[in-house]
Amino acid sequence: MSRIHDVGGMHGFGPVTVEPEQTPPFDHLWEMRVFALMKVVIDRRVCTLDEVRHAIERMDPSDYLGASYYERWVAGLEAVLVSKGLVVPGDFEEL
Amino acid sequence: MTFSVGDRVLTVVDNITGHSRLPRYARGRRGVIEAVHGTYSVPEEAGAGVNKPRAGRVYTVTFSSAELWGHPAEPGSSVRLDIWQHQLQADETMPPGGHHDDSA
Numbered sequence: 001m002s003r004i005h006d007v008g009g010m011h012g013f014g015p016v017t018v019e020p021e022q023t024p025p026f027d028h029l030w031e032m033r034v035f036a037l038m039k040v041v042i043d044r045r046v047c048t049l050d051e052v053r054h055a056i057e058r059m060d061p062s063d064y065l066g067a068s069y070y071e072r073w074v075a076g077l078e079a080v081l082v083s084k085g086l087v088v089p090g091d092f093e094e095l
Numbered sequence: 096m097t098f099s100v101g102d103r104v105l106t107v108v109d110n111i112t113g114h115s116r117l118p119r120y121a122r123g124r125r126g127v128i129e130a131v132h133g134t135y136s137v138p139e140e141a142g143a144g145v146n147k148p149r150a151g152r153v154y155t156v157t158f159s160s161a162e163l164w165g166h167p168a169e170p171g172s173s174v175r176l177d178i179w180q181h182q183l184q185a186d187e188t189m190p191p192g193g194h195h196d197d198s199a
Contacts, residue, residue: 001110002119009120009164047144054114054142 004061030095031070037095038073047080055079096185098154102128103186106156106178114142117182121174124162125186129175130155137179152180 007013026032042049056076059067067075074092081087098104108123116138132153140148156178160168 001112006119008118048136048141048148050114050136050138050141051144053138057114 003057004059004064005057026070028070033095034070034073034077038077041077041081046086047084051080052076097152097180098128098131098183098185100128100131104128104154104156104183105186105188107182107184109182111139113139115139115182117178118176120163121158121176121178124158125188126156126158126162126176128154129157132177135179137181153177154180154183156183 024032026035038049038052041047052073053076056064056072058079059072059075063075064072074095078087078089078092082089103125104127105125106117106122111117132155134150135153136148137151154177155175158174158176160172160174161170163174
C-alpha cells in the first residue's frame with residue numbers, strides 16, 4: 001500500500017522542470033518563514049522531520065496534489081504541532 | 096544479518112501504512128548492494144513519533160531499470176536507492192544471466 005505522495009513511475013505529471021537558482025531560494029517571504037519554523041522545531045526536538053513527512057503523506061489526496069511544495073510543509077507542520085497541542089488549526093494563516 | 100557490497104537483495108512488499116523511504120515502485124524488486132552506510136533512525140518509527148526510534152543500517156542498492164520498469168526501460172540504465180536493512184532480505188535466486196550447471 002502507498003499514499004498519494006508516492007508517485008514515482010506514474011505517468012501524467014509532465015516533465016520535471018528545473019528552475020534557475022535564486023538567492024534566497026524562495027518564491028515568497030512566507031516560504032522562508034516556514035523553512036525557518038521547520039528548522040527550529042527540529043533543532044529543538046519538538047518533533048522529527050519524519051513526523052512532518054508522515055503528516056504530509058497523510059494529507060487528503062486532492063489537497064496534496066493541489067498544494068505547492070511549501071504549502072505541504074505548512075500542512076504537515078500544522079498537523080504535527082496541533083497533535084502535540086502547541087498550536088491550534090488556523091494559527092499558520094498569518095505566515 | 097548484514098549485507099556486503101555486491102550482495103544480491105530483495106526488497107520487502109510489506110503493507111506499509113506509515114512513513115517509509117521505500118517507494119512503491121521498488122518494493123519486491125531485486126537489486127545489488129552498492130554501498131554500506133552507517134545507522135540511522137528507522138523512518139517508520141521516527142515518523143510515528145516513537146520517543147527513541149531504533150537505528151538501522153542503511154545501504155545503497157542499485158536496481159536495473161528493467162527490473163523496475165520492465166521492457167520500456169532505457170537499456171543499461173539503473174536506479175540507486177538508500178534502503179534500511181529491515182526492508183531487505185537476501186536474494187537467493189539466480190542472477191540475471193546465471194544458469195544451473197546440469198552437466199553433472
